[in-house]
Amino acid sequence: MPSKRVTIIGGGIVGLATACKLSRRCPSVRVTVLEKEDKVCAHQSGHNSGVLHAGLYYKPGSLKARLAVSGVRELVAYCQQHNVPHEICGKLVVATDESEVPRLRDLHERGARNGLEGLRLLNRDQMREIEPHVGGVAALHVPQEGIVDYGRVCEAMRTEIESAGGSVLLGAEVTTLALRNGEWRIGTTAAEQAADFVINCAGLHCDRVSMLAGEKREVRIVPFRGEYYKIRPESQHLVRNLIYPVPDPQFPFLGVHFTRLIHGGIEAGPNAVLAFAREGYRKTDVKVGDLWDALTFSGLWRFLAKHKRMSWEELRRSFSKQLFCASLQRLVPEVRPEDLSPGGAGVRAQAMSPDGSLVQDFCLLRRPQALHVLNAPSPAATASLAIGEEIANLVASEF
Numbered sequence: 289m290p291s292k293r294v295t296i297i298g299g300g301i302v303g304l305a306t307a308c309k310l311s312r313r314c315p316s317v318r319v320t321v322l323e324k325e326d327k328v329c330a331h332q333s334g335h336n337s338g339v340l341h342a343g344l345y346y347k348p349g350s351l352k353a354r355l356a357v358s359g360v361r362e363l364v365a366y367c368q369q370h371n372v373p374h375e376i377c378g379k380l381v382v383a384t385d386e387s388e389v390p391r392l393r394d395l396h397e398r399g400a401r402n403g404l405e406g407l408r409l410l411n412r413d414q415m416r417e418i419e420p421h422v423g424g425v426a427a428l429h430v431p432q433e434g435i436v437d438y439g440r441v442c443e444a445m446r447t448e449i450e451s452a453g454g455s456v457l458l459g460a461e462v463t464t465l466a467l468r469n470g471e472w473r474i475g476t477t478a479a480e481q482a483a484d485f486v487i488n489c490a491g492l493h494c495d496r497v498s499m500l501a502g503e504k505r506e507v508r509i510v511p512f513r514g515e516y517y518k519i520r521p522e523s524q525h526l527v528r529n530l531i532y533p534v535p536d537p538q539f540p541f542l543g544v545h546f547t548r549l550i551h552g553g554i555e556a557g558p559n560a561v562l563a564f565a566r567e568g569y570r571k572t573d574v575k576v577g578d579l580w581d582a583l584t585f586s587g588l589w590r591f592l593a594k595h596k597r598m599s600w601e602e603l604r605r606s607f608s609k610q611l612f613c614a615s616l617q618r619l620v621p622e623v624r625p626e627d628l629s630p631g632g633a634g635v636r637a638q639a640m641s642p643d644g645s646l647v648q649d650f651c652l653l654r655r656p657q658a659l660h661v662l663n664a665p666s667p668a669a670t671a672s673l674a675i676g677e678e679i680a681n682l683v684a685s686e687f
Contacts, residue, residue, distance in 0.1 A: 291318045292687045295474060295483035297462050297497055299323025301333040301438060301672040302664050303489035304445035309676035311452040314687045319454035320483070322476060324461030329442035331567060332491050333669055335634035337516070337547040337555050340364065340374065340434035341667035344381070345535060348401040351650045352667065355678060357403045359671030360432065366673060367436060370444040373550050376434035379530030380415055382424040384618045388534040389426050395534065396428050406431040421526045423621040433530055435550045438669050465500040467657060485686055487679060488660040492566045492637040498653070498660045507639045507647055507662060508585050511566045511578065512541070514558025515606060516631035523627040527554045531619050539598055544615045555631055556616050561606045569633045571606070590644025639663035652679065659683055
């Protein structure tokens, strides 16, 4: 009986991790990863701050919570095995005033329910022993959080896939998908491919790939750009590791924070503004088709109506270093605008429903001879191997 052929669309960390897991689980399967860029890890996987998320924030029992908690442990072990730079340095989640303390306690309880170990609520003196320049009145110490080089993780995964007999094809953007006589015919910008099973891990374009496969696009990817500043070298003593705010339940994103990078330096951010291109890493990046796709989606307008104040404040902060710095000063009061220099940016592939709500959990859509990953924002990089295992469990019976 000939080997089954599985094609994974998308060479980001979720697609690569899925290929690794399938290769291990089903060694007779021929796995091919298609990536439209000339390298793996070109977009979300390579444009984040490199944090290893331990699973603190996510609703207990959700796919996110379960896969983040197991995923961070597995990814750390993977980094150790493949000599990928990483460090479990811990982080502080800071209550900037007394009104945030009840939410901090709730976060402590949620993290404990998710299985995090070593969580500690700290008073002002205790938290300043960990981060001497931090502001606020209380903090939650999360010792299992860390930092990593996700680019190196992806390269290690690519090597594993190819060593197991799989293929990673670059410059192969998928343009057509058709299931004919039990076989997928996949048109790409390189050459046509054939597969018995397709897994869509296309990230920023996953909804469009699902449409190519005949799915109705009930949720849509809306791209949000997150912009960062870097802390100038002479001021990097202000932050030792990771400093985060207490999440605001009225705010759909995490808020600006400080992150020490695995290869040195401190990053501050991100904000969250609508990107005018799905790969729009600069304010000037505009792709008419992407912008039209967002602006003609009723869900975006309902989202903006629901979050008018937040959206306006995020836009203002995008154009004002002073306002950006004022948000950072809630966590580290000593930081000044002159301490900040322009950093990079990432684009979050956020699935949004027609009612304007953000899809909070990971979303895996199983179909005959196909599986679509339709929502995998943060902490998907941390949870990538666990997501890959979940997918392998869902589809292994096919092979």
